[in-house]
Amino acid sequence: MATKRQNGDPPESVTTPKKTKTQEGEFNGAVFKSMLKDSSKAMKGLDTFIKMAKKLPSPELYDVVEGYIKISVECSEIFALLEEENNSEAELTLIFQSLEMILLRTASDLSQLSMVGSNIVRKTVSSHIKLLLSSLHSDNHRFVRQCLCLLSALVSQGAEAAREIFGLMQFSKGLTNLAQRRDKTGKPDVRMAYIQFVLSFLMSGDNTTIGQILDTKDFLSEILTNGLTDDRISIVNLILSTLQTRVVQNKTITKTQKVRFFSASVLRQIASLYKWNGIVDVSMDEKEKDEEAGRRIVRELVHNFLLDICCSRKHGISFHDPSLGTAGRVNG
Template identity: 60%
Template structure:
């Protein structure tokens, strides 16, 4: 048999043909392999035969040469001896490294009962051959670097002790280490970058908490993976990487928040967030991803969901995340969560990307102390202008505050907070810092219905939130049980809250002027229905025409105008409920609001039901002395009574009857 192998064996460095390989596989044993390694003439051929067979194992139909060899040579001396002496060519070193890797992968998995062999290999390599490992890792030959990194990964997988030994002996500060991540195969084949990532995550898989914490202190070791083109990596690689970072670091109770913050710094978070714009290689099944066209689009949706879930766990969890809760809501003069603040401000696509917006909204929900600083430092402009980008920015603002608790967390304090600071805390969570009289007034004065409607909607949502908190302050049952504040004190505080909010709102005259401008436009259209609109589309400023609805703003009372009028009336009602002193101080005769809606016969039939409802609400809520036309108000109150007993708003036009004597 020996003669047959000699005559049919391939030359050194070449592979066996299919027929001879099958013959050799049937006869190749651990004893024969060990014997071949002892002879310089047959050692390399034995390694190749061993490696070819090991790649097919474990298999029930094949003899397990790996197990057979380990049992008769537990220290694998014959293989390791090949690395001693004079330097071998890289091609031979690659085969030796691959053989050792094949053995280590088995002793870390199905041959774990023979793990002592793997441990012996690790100890021998780090104690004797580290110089060779460094030379191989930083070799100009990409294949050599990849094979050596794969060997290092297999060494780490032998267990926590081996992971600790490799970590303590390997030089992670070598200036050439980060350059390995740039050695990428454009066709998606296994490359040096992938081997580097595998080496890094092997510590997360096999290392104990001590090793993982030490690795976190090497920010660049894993951080460089995300800063060198993570957007172009395979789906499987990114999925495994994010999964391990989550389970081994984010959800690891033994790792403190401070350690997490140091590891997940601003740069790291920013690079992870770049995966929202992933454009890498699809190497997994994407058939389960619905509502997508093609595997590339499905892969992008998959990665976006993966990174979003990861960042939500990292940035929006007080239990596991990197955020710290500030009970003072940022008013104590000790700014915290600075990493998160910088990260949120840097997310420039939050107003356009729903997932990014969701991340920002939920992070600020958990960290309300960042609200004030976020709006001060963000690059989004909230100054009213006739552009869709402004609408997107306001939409994001409303989402952020809609997610905040209705009852401000300022009231959750367990100790006495002076009213001035309590007021600041309350304003932070109920009124956006960018919402002020100037912004509201500018928006209402712009000649565009959509801008006006957006501003009125913002005012309404703000006042409703304020109203809920005022009612909370005035709820005597709550404060009678409190050991901190009395009902009388909170009633006084509610008044201070009203006054503070009133300074941020537009003047009543500005709101009324907006209504009158709409009414005058309607009157002009009604009096001269056959005349051309004096403000034609081509006469309007170009920036005004960027939004839909602008061309109708001087026209008839369309749906948009009706909704705008209804919003104005809602705001007036909220003014009366939230800041009544502004209504009292205003001398406007609110009966003028009824012009065009109510005549001597009652409600005009052509007035839309929604407008009828809102004008009745105004008449019901505002003080009677604000209407000089008292008979009309009596009529309106009677109409409201009739409305209460109707089944729907559609019944308005049939139940509103004229009042006698009007």
């Protein structure tokens, strides 16, 4: 009976992973590379690659990202698609997202293949940065979001990449206005992608770049002075925690730099979070209503931040005044 069971149809619990592995085996790094070289299959290949990459890393799935970059360390097949003329925004979105999927992995669990990430940064900067930056002015919200996500992924490759990308940025009202492009339904929008892009420079850990970010008018401050009270709770937490750890508590950033950046107007906008009325997108305590719990959490976040920046003599913008209390003294 046991022999018949093995030769016959196995139970569903055994079939499922085997079927998954078979499907994955049909699309691997080599197949993807081959599809990219065929103009009739390239976009289908990119779409399949992205869908699989979003599920990775997973011990249950074939790693198509690792499989591809091990046999194409320059990702030349993807970049070859960028060389083609008259790519539509839909096609560019697929190309940019594929590169982003690779960069996110080389900056994390595939750090042993960081050379691939460096190659992507180098190739993008040398040949395609003009296309990428000009695409930020598109009216297509999804396309602009993807461009910003790719830029964030490029910065995530390390301090050198952060310095390189920052040096090429064209700071203008057209760029900072991206912080105001919001989806009123609460879906991930251009503003969110812009915030993550700006903060990626702080997360890079390169203190030279962080100092330059603070000195660049409107680039970082724009996310604080426009619509902060309407941001979802996860974004508010990301902004405040990143500023606190990478700027306020950063010993290499001088008090003078902090005073210049955290002006009265910027601090006023941060303080406005006491009246936060954004979207709750994290799990809350069941004992409280989401809106009430969300407001409480944001108030705690902003209160702790303001205590650090305004009251801490070690980290904040307050100075010791040696003349305090001596105004009435008379010199003998």
